[in-house]
Amino acid sequence: MSTVKVAGVGWAQPGGGEQPSHAELLYRATRQALEDAGLKRDAITSAVTTSYDYVEGRNLSNQFTLDSIGGVMKSCDLRLSDDGIHSIAAGALEALSEPGGAVVVGAVQMAGTELIESTNRAVEEVYFEPLYLRPILAGAAHPEALAFGLAARAYLERHGIDEAKLAELVAARSAGSAAARTVAEVLDSPVIAGPLREGHVASRADAAATLILTTEAPNGARATIRGTGWCAEDGQLANRDLSEQRPTALAAKQAYEAAGVSDPAAELARVETYNAYAIDEAQAAEALGLADSGKGLDALLDGDKVNPTGGVQASGWARGAASLVQTVRAMEEMKDQPGALLASQGWCGCGASSSAVAVFEIDG
Amino acid sequence: MSKKQRVGVASVGMMPFNRVLEDTAEEMAYKVAKDALGRAGLRRDDIDAWVVGSAVDAFSGVNESDKFLVAGAGGNGKPWFRNATSGSTAVSTPDLAYSMVASGQHDVVMCICYEKMSDNENSQKVFNYVYDPAWVRPVGLNVPLQCGIEARAYLHRYGIEEEEMAMLSVQSLGNALDNPYAQRGKEITIQDVLDSPYISWPVKVLDTSPVSDGARAAIFVSEDKLKEIDDDPVYVKGIGRGADSYWFMGRRNNDLGRLDYAYLGAQQAYEMAGIKNPATEVHVAEVYDPFTYKAMQHMEAAGLCEEGGAGKFIREGHAARDGKLPVTPSGGLLGEGNPIGAGMSRMTWTWLQVKGLAGECQVERDVDTAISSGWGGMYQYNATMVIGRD
Numbered sequence: 001m002s003t004v005k006v007a008g009v010g011w012a013q014p015g016g017g018e019q020p021s022h023a024e025l026l027y028r029a030t031r032q033a034l035e036d037a038g039l040k041r042d043a044i045t046s047a048v049t050t051s052y053d054y055v056e057g058r059n060l061s062n063q064f065t066l067d068s069i070g071g072v073m074k075s076c077d078l079r080l081s082d083d084g085i086h087s088i089a090a091g092a093l094e095a096l097s098e099p100g101g102a103v104v105v106g107a108v109q110m111a112g113t114e115l116i117e118s119t120n121r122a123v124e125e126v127y128f129e130p131l132y133l134r135p136i137l138a139g140a141a142h143p144e145a146l147a148f149g150l151a152a153r154a155y156l157e158r159h160g161i162d163e164a165k166l167a168e169l170v171a172a173r174s175a176g177s178a179a180a181r182t183v184a185e186v187l188d189s190p191v192i193a194g195p196l197r198e199g200h201v202a203s204r205a206d207a208a209a210t211l212i213l214t215t216e217a218p219n220g221a222r223a224t225i226r227g228t229g230w231c232a233e234d235g236q237l238a239n240r241d242l243s244e245q246r247p248t249a250l251a252a253k254q255a256y257e258a259a260g261v262s263d264p265a266a267e268l269a270r271v272e273t274y275n276a277y278a279i280d281e282a283q284a285a286e287a288l289g290l291a292d293s294g295k296g297l298d299a300l301l302d303g304d305k306v307n308p309t310g311g312v313q314a315s316g317w318a319r320g321a322a323s324l325v326q327t328v329r330a331m332e333e334m335k336d337q338p339g340a341l342l343a344s345q346g347w348c349g350c351g352a353s354s355s356a357v358a359v360f361e362i363d364g
Numbered sequence: 365m366s367k368k369q370r371v372g373v374a375s376v377g378m379m380p381f382n383r384v385l386e387d388t389a390e391e392m393a394y395k396v397a398k399d400a401l402g403r404a405g406l407r408r409d410d411i412d413a414w415v416v417g418s419a420v421d422a423f424s425g426v427n428e429s430d431k432f433l434v435a436g437a438g439g440n441g442k443p444w445f446r447n448a449t450s451g452s453t454a455v456s457t458p459d460l461a462y463s464m465v466a467s468g469q470h471d472v473v474m475c476i477c478y479e480k481m482s483d484n485e486n487s488q489k490v491f492n493y494v495y496d497p498a499w500v501r502p503v504g505l506n507v508p509l510q511c512g513i514e515a516r517a518y519l520h521r522y523g524i525e526e527e528e529m530a531m532l533s534v535q536s537l538g539n540a541l542d543n544p545y546a547q548r549g550k551e552i553t554i555q556d557v558l559d560s561p562y563i564s565w566p567v568k569v570l571d572t573s574p575v576s577d578g579a580r581a582a583i584f585v586s587e588d589k590l591k592e593i594d595d596d597p598v599y600v601k602g603i604g605r606g607a608d609s610y611w612f613m614g615r616r617n618n619d620l621g622r623l624d625y626a627y628l629g630a631q632q633a634y635e636m637a638g639i640k641n642p643a644t645e646v647h648v649a650e651v652y653d654p655f656t657y658k659a660m661q662h663m664e665a666a667g668l669c670e671e672g673g674a675g676k677f678i679r680e681g682h683a684a685r686d687g688k689l690p691v692t693p694s695g696g697l698l699g700e701g702n703p704i705g706a707g708m709s710r711m712t713w714t715w716l717q718v719k720g721l722a723g724e725c726q727v728e729r730d731v732d733t734a735i736s737s738g739w740g741g742m743y744q745y746n747a748t749m750v751i752g753r754d
Contacts (some may be wrong), residue, residue: 046605053448054427059420059493060450063741064610073616073628075605077456077745081421081428081446090445096467097368126427228469232444235431250441256736349431354444 004092004213005221006360007102008037009328011209023055025208026068026108033210034070038219044069044212045101045281046094047076050087050320052348054123055111058149069104069210076104082230084324085276085348085356089228091213099215108208109318117341120204127350133237139264142192145201147237147351148277149193154243155279156195161292163187163195169300170200170278177314179203205316209324222331223342223360227261229254230356237351245280247285247355248345256289259359261341264289268305268359269340272326272349275311276319284345288357309333322346327358334362371465373751374472374591375404375582378711380545381701384482385577389424390436393476396581397437400474404583405593411583413443414471415752417457418705419450421742422490430494436711437476450494452605453477454707454738455747459603461584471586478579479703487575494742496610500716507654508572510612510743512564513682515657517621519566521672526566528675529656533570536653536692539685540699542724545709547701548574575685576701578642580709598718601733602750604632610742613633626665626739626746633735633748634667642667646689646750647731648717650710652739653696662737663691666748690727693717710736711749718752 010032014024020028034041037124045070051061062079069076074138078094080087084107091105113121124143128134137143155161160364174180181189186199213225229251233240240246252264261267271288275281282296285306292297300306309315309329312322323346330342340362377400379392385396393416401407416430426432430446433439445464447457454477461475481487488506495501518524534552536601541549548698552570560569590597606628608615617624630642639645649668653659660674668689669677677683683691694700694713714734733752739745 053421057493058495058497059422060448060741061488062449063494063744064496066607066741066744068610068611071607072609073625074607075629075632077449077452077605077741077747078447078460079449079456081430081448086445090463093460093463093469094466096469097463099368123427126421126425129426129429129432134580196405230443230445231441232431232434232439234435234440235428239435246441251443254443319378350427353431353434354428 004095004215004225004227005217006223006331007214007217007221008033008035008039008212009222009331011207011325013207022108022329023064023068025206026065026106029208030069030104030106031208033212036213039102039212041070043102044071044074044104046074046076047071047104047106048080048087049093050080050082050084050107052081052320054126055319064161065106065108069106075222082354083348084320085344085346085357085358086230088211088358089230089356092225092228094333095213095215095221102208103213105213106210107321107324109321111204111319129235134227145193145196145277148279149196150237151242151283151351152195152279155283158243161297165297166200166278172301173275173307173310173313177310179314179316180230189336196277200247202276202312202317207318207321207325209321209328211324211328215216221363223362225358226361227255227258227359230271232349235353242351245287245352245355248284248347248354248357251355251357252288255357255359261359267341268343269337270308270330270334271306271343272330273307273311273345275307275313276317279281280347280352281307281311288343288345337362368466369468371462372585372587372588372597373600373715374583374585374593375400376715378545378712379579381547381576381578381703382577383547383574389429390433391477392478392579393696394436394532396476396579397474400583406583408438410472411438411474412441413464413474413518414474415445415447415464417447417451417453417455418479420448420490422484422493423479423481426623447747450740451652451654451707452738452740452745452747453705455711455736455749456605456738458708458711458749459605462600462603465584465586470606471589473584475582476579476585477706477708479705481575481578481703482577502554508564508567511655512567514620514743515567517619518657518661521619521621524675526558527554528678530554531678532555532656532659533698535684536696536698539693539725543695543700546695546699547576548599548699549695557674559749567655567657573654573697573702576703578701578703578706580706580712582708582712586609586644590594596753598715598751598753600749601752602633602637604629605747607741608744610744612743623746625663625744626662629746630748631667633750637750645730646733646735648690648693648714648734649725650692650694650696650713650736652707652710652737653668653692653698656698658739659692659696662739666735667738686728693727694725707738714751719721742754
């Protein structure tokens with residue numbers, strides 16, 4: 001039996017006033033991860049990167065990452081068009097199927113500085129298939145928010161929850177950050193997809209993150225991957241129950257079974273989830289087994305183990321890379337908690353039709 | 365987490381390729397998944413996980429377009445990955461399926477590769493957006509233009525003649541006449557090829573694979589599962605993947621005529637498969653052949669003939685269906701069509717050859733070991749897969 005270790009981690013955001021390229025930002029994160037792992041570039045054997053072409057504004061958008069991650073003349077071609085947590089799961093499989101190698105898992109996103117508002121609308125629009133879904137977007141300034149607006153309405157109405165509670169979650173998560181919003185500011189902001197308002201949506205950001213996965217980590221490791229799970233549902237919104245995040249629930253079930261987690265609320269020390277639209281965090285908390293159905297918001301507002309640093313509501317949303325950044329930062333902050341379990345979740349697809357979960361045990 | 369286990373291929377799913385198919389991508393996925401399940405005697409519920417490959421989202425105009433195939437492919441509520449490395453999706457996607465089984469995470473994985481290029485009116489505009497926006501994109505480079513540069517470098521380096529490229533086209537389009545899934549089976553002459561218009565010298569229209577719609581499926585299974593359902597099991601013997609710099613003007617060997625990264629991928633695959641002399645140990649090959657010269661580069665990188673010797677190899681008839689080492693007896697991308705993300709067709713045909721199920725495309729010699737390849741990214745990725753029986 002082999003296990004997969006997270007031998008090293010790194011993450012990077014542009015410094016004040018500078019405008020690094022995609023390649024430079026990912027290079028910084030990978031260089032950090034190599035140093036963290038005590039490895040040289042030559043140790044890298046393969047890679048799994050993740051990227052979204054439309055968001056990047058280029059096709060085959062991962063290919064430029066090859067040079068940044070030290071992948072020249074290596075098996076560093078695999079590229080997922082899924083979330084960063086999916087690439088951790090795929091990277092773990094790669095490591096297990098060829099033990100002894102060092103697998104780079106990485107993502108970079110520069111949408112914060114490169115996507116102008118009009119372009120962003122076009123990018124979000126193509127998340128919806130053209131025949132049945134795209135026509136309903138006519139006039140929508142924030143197309144993707146429509147999917148999460150439907151989810152928020154379905155969730156709040158199903159459980160009889162006031163929308164102010166969702167605003168409370170945003171205020172709690174963004175508190176103390178540059179993106180801080182009060183409950184009143186959220187509720188006074190314009191409706192973009194009722195009940196979602198502009199204030200519910202995380203701002204875009206630039207970031208890169210790299211994890212190095214190995215089956216052998218003689219220099220020590222940040223964590224051990226105890227389980228991964230990933231799952232997709234039909235992309236068509238009408239074919240799904242939007243009041244819950246079923247893909248996350250199924251992914252969590254797979255990850256927990258592998259990790260031997262039977263009571264996640266008690267056993268997990270920390271959980272990092274996507275919270276770009278706030279409602280996604282409430283639904284994910286329930287899907288991850290941290291709260292009963294309809295009690296996700298209460299559990300999040302009363303507890304302190306989910307997104308303790310605010311998630312993307314505080315740090316900004318670098319789509320695809322954000323969940324890796326959250327995972328890396330959590331591992332750095334938990335370095336003095338050997339044995340503690342960390343779970344990370346990320347979604348992708350139209351209205352979170354696909355989700356992935358990874359469970360890590362922090363190494364001593 | 366898991367153990368490492370041996371991986372086999374239980375089945376493949378086929379459908380006709382064509383310039384424009386009425387089917388949606390979801391319907392294509394349904395057809396090939398159903399065909400693969402039926403050929404293996406499996407049911408949808410037997411599948412543990414799915415991995416899906418297509419070249420780029422811009423062909424469909426839908427971001428994360430694979431997510432709208434989930435129901436058609438039978439993967440609703442199941443583990444689902446999407447891989448996208450352009451032409452090398454042909455092997456990188458089945459490689460991911462291989463890892464899902466080899467790692468012990470799953471026992472039965474459905475791998476579907478597809479492309480619906482007809483949804484996009486300008487595929488070369490799509491490829492122009494592969495290049496970096498600051499330096500190369502403004503020049504207007506696209507696939508034929510860059511392949512012209514590569515082909516010139518290749519022909520110059522090895523003294524290959526355009527006529528030898530044409531001979532491969534004649535062979536492949538002729539082979540495709542016997543392929544029920546092919547869109548361009550045709551009897552042509554060397555002169556027809558030489559007389560066809562240049563799209564980027566020395567590459568001519570008939571040196572080039574046609575734009576196409578289509579899909580393929582393959583089911584990867586653990587050894588234990590395979591032995592339950594197949595008394596003539598075919599295994600994945602070797603996989604190798606090589607990648608070179610994004611900057612095509614900065615390749616490590618400074619020579620676009622020799623694909624070092626393709627040699628690397630083949631070398632890895634052969635090491636894993638225990639193959640010392642591919643020219644004698646490989647019995648049939650389906651190399652990735654979007655252009656004639658590209659097939660020749662891939663034949664050489666895979667060690668099927670001497671480096672620089674592909675022209676002579678073809679001229680002497682060794683690559684023919686009744687030759688000593690048949691190459692693309694199905695007609696390849698040149699004859700079958702090239703829905704880019706569905707390049708896994710090459711691997712599915714090797715499975716049909718090993719199983720003796722290739723119909724009129726079946727080669728004369730006995731086949732125990734076969735290879736397929738894929739090529740993609742910014743002309744920078746290459747991968748080889750070896751399959752065969754023990």
